[in-house]
Amino acid sequence: MMEKMIFGRYVPADSVIHRMDPRSKLIIVLLFVCVVFIANNAITYGALVVYTLLMLAMSKVPMRFVFGGLKLVFILIIFTFLMHIFLTREGPIIFELGWFKVYEEGLRQGIFISLRFFLLILITSILTLTTAPIAITDGLESLLGPLKKLKFPVHELALMMSIALRFIPTLMEETDKIMKAQSARGVEFSSGPVKDRVMAIIPLLIPLFVSSFKRAEELATAMEARGYRGGDGRTRYRKLVWSGIDTLMLLLLLALTILLIIFRT
Amino acid sequence: MKNSLVQIRNLSFKYDENADYALKDVTFDIYEGEWLAIVGHNGSGKSTMAKLLNGLNFPKEGSITVDGLLLSEETVWDIRDKIGMVFQNPDNQFVGTTVQDDVAFGLENHGIEREEMIKRVHNALESVKMEQFLDQEPHHLSGGQKQRVAIAGVLALRPNIIVLDEATSMLDPRGREEVLETIRQLKASQEMTVISITHDLEEAAKADRMIVMNKGQLYREGSPEDIFQLDEELISLGLDIPFPVKMSKMLKGLNIPVSKHHLSEEELVEELWTSHLKM
Ligand SMILES: Nc1ncnc2c1ncn2[C@@H]1O[C@H](COP(=O)(O)OP(=O)(O)OP(=O)(O)O)[C@@H](O)[C@H]1O
Ligand SMILES: [Mg+2]
Numbered sequence: 001m002m003e004k005m006i007f008g009r010y011v012p013a014d015s016v017i018h019r020m021d022p023r024s025k026l027i028i029v030l031l032f033v034c035v036v037f038i039a040n041n042a043i044t045y046g047a048l049v050v051y052t053l054l055m056l057a058m059s060k061v062p063m064r065f066v067f068g069g070l071k072l073v074f075i076l077i078i079f080t081f082l083m084h085i086f087l088t089r090e091g092p093i094i095f096e097l098g099w100f101k102v103y104e105e106g107l108r109q110g111i112f113i114s115l116r117f118f119l120l121i122l123i124t125s126i127l128t129l130t131t132a133p134i135a136i137t138d139g140l141e142s143l144l145g146p147l148k149k150l151k152f153p154v155h156e157l158a159l160m161m162s163i164a165l166r167f168i169p170t171l172m173e174e175t176d177k178i179m180k181a182q183s184a185r186g187v188e189f190s191s192g193p194v195k196d197r198v199m200a201i202i203p204l205l206i207p208l209f210v211s212s213f214k215r216a217e218e219l220a221t222a223m224e225a226r227g228y229r230g231g232d233g234r235t236r237y238r239k240l241v242w243s244g245i246d247t248l249m250l251l252l253l254l255a256l257t258i259l260l261i262i263f264r265t
Numbered sequence: 266m267k268n269s270l271v272q273i274r275n276l277s278f279k280y281d282e283n284a285d286y287a288l289k290d291v292t293f294d295i296y297e298g299e300w301l302a303i304v305g306h307n308g309s310g311k312s313t314m315a316k317l318l319n320g321l322n323f324p325k326e327g328s329i330t331v332d333g334l335l336l337s338e339e340t341v342w343d344i345r346d347k348i349g350m351v352f353q354n355p356d357n358q359f360v361g362t363t364v365q366d367d368v369a370f371g372l373e374n375h376g377i378e379r380e381e382m383i384k385r386v387h388n389a390l391e392s393v394k395m396e397q398f399l400d401q402e403p404h405h406l407s408g409g410q411k412q413r414v415a416i417a418g419v420l421a422l423r424p425n426i427i428v429l430d431e432a433t434s435m436l437d438p439r440g441r442e443e444v445l446e447t448i449r450q451l452k453a454s455q456e457m458t459v460i461s462i463t464h465d466l467e468e469a470a471k472a473d474r475m476i477v478m479n480k481g482q483l484y485r486e487g488s489p490e491d492i493f494q495l496d497e498e499l500i501s502l503g504l505d506i507p508f509p510v511k512m513s514k515m516l517k518g519l520n521i522p523v524s525k526h527h528l529s530e531e532e533l534v535e536e537l538w539t540s541h542l543k544m
Contacts, residue, residue, distance in 0.1 A: 163360065166359070169402070169403075169404035170356050170403070170404060214357075215354075218352065219357050219360065221321055222350075222352055222360070225319055225321060225345065225349075226370060227342065227346065227371055227374035227422070228374045234374060235372075235373050235378065235379060236373060237366060237369035237379065237383075238366070239379060
């Protein structure tokens with residue numbers, strides 16, 4: 001559960017998007033975040049929607065996976081929309097009911113801003129749904145590579161991320177075990193007043209912390225025993241391959257950008 | 266006797282200045298190609314010994330020489346290349362996110378070319394019979410399978426010596442047998458020296474040689490036959506004796522002629538069913 005919350009919900013499949021290099025996907029998402037802000041009218045937003053839906057279709061990820069995890073996001077989007085409807089007071093009034101007035105500008109902004117928000121979420125979901133977390137880590141490490149010259153600990157961060165990924169299921173299992181052990185000793189995790197339930201976390205967290213430190217120490221010993229001595233002089237087993245699809249996809253985004261610049265008002 | 270591969274001389278170690286010695290004046294040799302079992306009560310210094318051997322800790326006094334190299338800050342990485350270690354907890358030594366990544370971890374550390382890595386990862390996994398699990402994630406593997414992956418990770422680095430620090434103690438009997446069988450086959454096929462730290466005396470009984478540790482000191486060194494002759498003494502050291510040995514002794518006590526104290530159940534059964542009991 002938690003694994004899904006933190007690291008997206010990778011859905012293995014064989015699609016164009018799945019086969020893309022994680023680096024190109026990361027670059028595209030990053031650029032898309034900027035490109036979205038160019039749009040300012042119906043045509044340009046329309047183009048963004050078409051592009052995003054095209055990506056979604058190419059990813060072959062079933063809709064229920066895409067929208068399943070977005071409930072909270074929808075609430076946020078609706079909230080943003082309503083905020084604009086209620087608070088923006090510009091342009092002619094288009095609807096009036098007693099004290100409640102909707103202005104044209106409010107409606108326009110409400111739609112555009114929540115749409116922008118929605119598209120950003122959708123495109124990042126496509127990234128996490130089609131890319132294994134470890135591949136995202138590899139991609140980030142490779143993209144941030146140049147920062148090594150500035151003494152930025154790229155390798156260490158990537159290693160931390162991959163170890164975190166590796167240990168999440170282990171720690172989830174352990175949490176489950178500790179919860180059961182503490183329940184057997186009379187701790188209530190799922191009923192009673194909120195205050196008690198919050199307090200019940202303590203006998204869960206403390207053993208979890210203690211054992212995590214022990215794990216960390218043993219893992220460090222095991223790594224050292226296998227010759228780990230930092231990032232210098234290490235080779236890589238996983239290999240990222242930049243293919244024609246990746247270049248093509250970047251060009252597609254470039255085309256979209258040009259289109260947006262031409263048609264914006 | 267075979268060639269001495271590791272010489273440990275007057276080794277002493279403390280974790281803390283004020284603490285007691287975790288190891289005190291330990292001297293012994295490890296011979297090429299042998300299976301050496303180290304036994305002893307909890308806290309007798311077995312794991313400390315293993316960590317010193319690999320330079321994970323440095324001795325306060327005494328010296329360790331591995332394959333002609335004296336262990337020091339300068340040689341520690343070369344010595345680590347010669348000695349592979351498998352630890353007790355299967356989860357806490359699994360570094361990679363998948364089986365093949367984990368096996369490759371040590372190779373990556375040594376800066377080995379990718380082509381070569383792929384070959385070695387596959388070979389190593391094949392020799393522990395885990396090649397069909399290449400992309401499996403650790404939480405989908407059993408404890409025994411994880412330990413076999415850990416062994417593959419060590420094998421890929423081609424060490425001369427493999428140290429198992431209670432590597433089977435968290436496994437069920439089936440997993441334990443799987444792992445030991447893997448090691449036995451590897452030892453036979455690749456001329457490896459195996460040092461097995463264990464509480465399982467049945468396993469120790471199958472070793473070529475045994476070392477008994479007591480309170481940080483080397484208590485006795487010898488063949489399993491010799492060591493299990495000690496019986497009462499072993500029990501006073503917090504150890505037990507394997508069931509077949511106990512059984513042979515009891516049979517003797519009942520005046521049933523058993524030729525010797527058998528170390529394995531098969532041997533004992535073999536003698537019993539072929540003997541002509543005159544009762
Ligand atoms: N990291 C440490 N810091 C301080 N003291 C330690 C540490 N590890 C072990 N010791 C102490 O050193 C002594 C020897 O411990 P060691 O772990 O070598 O025993 P062992 O024979 O491996 O025991 P076991 O059978 O329980 O694994 C013990 O008294 C122990 O308390
Ligand atoms: Mg130990």
